[in-house]
Amino acid sequence: MGGVAALTAADVSELASRLDRDDYNNPFEALDDWHLLRAIAFQRPELVDPYAYLLDFCNYDEV
Numbered sequence: 001m002g003g004v005a006a007l008t009a010a011d012v013s014e015l016a017s018r019l020d021r022d023d024y025n026n027p028f029e030a031l032d033d034w035h036l037l038r039a040i041a042f043q044r045p046e047l048v049d050p051y052a053y054l055l056d057f058c059n060y061d062e063v
Contacts, residue, residue, distance in 0.1 A: 004036075004039055004040050004043045004044060005043070005044075007040060007044070007047065009047055012037070012040060012047045012048065012051065013051075015033055015036060015037055015040075016037065016050075016051035016054055018033055019033050019034060019037065019051075019054050020051075020054065034054070034055075037051065037054060037055060038055055041055060
């Protein structure tokens with residue numbers, strides 16, 4: 001791949017589908033895809049908008 005700039009909407013859809021299905025052999029593969037989706041969100045947010053729910057995480061008060 002040529003980086004985030006070369007990704008298409010179809011590429012991001014496939015990535016999001018894998019994350020949604022949790023279709024991985026080990027947790028590190030899932031983490032790699034999550035980090036890629038996060039990078040795409042910063043650089044090309046229009047591609048990630050439909051899948052933003054996959055990036056949500058809980059904020060905890062550290063009191």
